[in-house]
Amino acid sequence: MTSEFWKEHENLYYALTNKKVIFGLVVFSLVIMLAIFGPLLTPYDYEEYAGDPYLAPSAKHFFGTTIMGKDVFTRTVYGLRSTILVGFIAGTIATLIGCIIGFLAGYFGGTLFDELLMMFTNIFVVIPQLALLIVISAFLKARGIVVMSVIVAATAWPWTARAVRSQTLSLKNQEYVNLSRISGLGVMRILKDDIASNMFSYVFMVFIQQFNGTMLATVQLEFLGLGPTRGISLGLVMQDAVNWNAIQLGMWWWSIIPGLILTIMITALYFVNTGLDAAFNPRLREM
Amino acid sequence: MPKNNENMMSVKGLTKVFKSGVFKPQYTVAVKDVSFDIKPGTILSLIGESGSGKTTIGKLILKLLKPTAGQIYYKNKDVAQINDKKEVKEYYKKVQGIFQDPFATFNPLYRVDRIFEIIFSSFGYDQTNKEERIHKVLNDVNLNPGRILGKFPHQLSGGQLQRLLIARALLMDVDVLIADELISMLDASTRIGVLNLLVDLCKENGMSVLFITHDLNLGYYISDYTLIMYKGRLVEKGDTKKVYQNPIHPYTKMLFNSVPDIGRRWDKEEEFLPEQVVDDVRKFYATNQGRGIEEIEEEHSVLFSLK
Secondary structure (H helix, E strand, O other): OHHHHHHHOHHHHHHHOOHHHHHHHHHHHHHHHHHHHHHHHOOOOOOOEOOOOOOOOOOOOOOOEOOOOEEHHHHHHHHHHHHHHHHHHHHHHHHHHHHHHHHHHHHOOOOHHHHHHHHHHHHHHHOOHHHHHHHHHHHOOOOOHHHHHHHHHHHHOHHHHHHHHHHHHHHOOOHHHHHHHHOOOOHHHHHHHHHHHHHHHHHHHHHHHHHHHHHHHHHHHHHOOOOOOOOOOHHHHHHHHHHOOOOOOOOHHHHOHHHHHHHHHHHHHHHHHHHHHHHHOHHHOOO | OOOOOOOOEEEEEEEEEEEEOOOOOEEEEEEEEEEEEEOOOOEEEEEEOOOOOHHHHHHHHOOOOOOOEEEEEEOOEEHHHOOOHHHHHHHHHHEEEEOOOHHHHOOOOOOOOHHHHHHHHHOOOOOOOHHHHHHHHHHHOOOOHHHHOOOOHHHOOHHHHHHHHHHHHHHOOOOEEEEEOOOOOOOHHHHHHHHHHHHHHHHHHOOEEEEEEOOHHHHHHHOOEEEEEEOOEEEEEEEHHHHHHOOOOHHHHHHHHOOOOOOOOOOOHHHHOHHHHHHHHHHHHHHOOOOOEEEEEOOEEEEOOOO
């Protein structure tokens, strides 16, 4: 029974036995657990003046306190939550838009419809991301997590659309697509059954990469002061630290730890991604 | 046994040019000015070397490619005009194909049963005796339903997959079947069975088969009409017996000469160099300038020159 299962889900087997994937997943789950259970470990609120200012990490304040006496651990774990959430929402939106446009353009490759979609995509490619983000962010009076996600996703999807298009172009010439066509199946059904499902592993990796990318882009925006107008996020913690000269004052716990956690998480996802690449691509498989 | 003399399908001046590149396009002429008729209940074999455009013709008839020029008529209706979703389905209900590479024809993610399920759901067939009918066609192509159904394509052999595709076509009551290298993956023992099955179906149901192959012996065994393709053109066509007994075009002659024969040693290699054929064809066209396609006897025509 179990061996049958693995035979049918060969890719999953290769994915879950790949060392890079295991390492990445373990580290990533640790960070996720920190985001989920961290807030339960701390008695403080992230805006609360929790103790004396300028305290180094201790049993009472795991990551020390800020110059105002706020608890850095509390701020980091709450910030982590919202940063992951923004990354997740934005990554999902960007992957969805990219895939839909990519699938359609690829399936109708070479037609006017394809040309128009690609023109649209290329316009988004040439728009400098940061400049657009700054302009849009500046226009909005209040920015919450969802608005942030949409702004970031709006500039993140083009490369996915282009990559998915080229994959679709090669998949649509497979004979099984022709068989579906002469079986009278509609375009949407063929896209779903024959093309998208065969690209599942690829799309999955695209999603991880988008998740990474949008998270970084969000943190960048927040760091520049264009983050959510209320609440907390990793980028805001880091921006605060820089504004209050935490580095010059020797408060490494305030300036370095939040960035370090972000780096660890993104590195972990990068490991998962390269590991999956090897697992899904038989030619890269380590036997 | 043809029901009447009307053509089931008629191909007129079919041309397909592939274009690649947008700014500096390169053109490849795959099929050039091909015309032939398919009568009900007949088997035509389309014979030619690799790259001669055989498969392209099949795909054009199946509407998988759009012709650059020329028309395909199915029951006197221009196939290019069939665009409405419903009409397309009706067309595919009656005109079906079996592709060359059985491994590529199955989506690796699904169990093989899917190809049958799709037919029933897509064409709205009566579902009541679905299983029986599937089992019957599987038995017809010499497959054991219990050992085949529920498997994934990678668990089956090329021959089994190809027979599944044949079974799929048999499940439908088709008028025209495009069979591209149909039995290339079958072993000798199954081959005859499948061929005879096709012949029977033609005789009983008036199904026509366009048999795309490069196997001359097979063409002779099975087909009523023979079409010989060379470099995208139909160089000789007609009644199988007439074409085989009296080949005129140098390419056809070469083909017949190069068939390996049991009991004859292979020692004439130097005669069949490709350059030699190209040269012969060129001379042939040059000496017959201005003649084009001519019927040399009833149901036997030859391309004498490119005009």
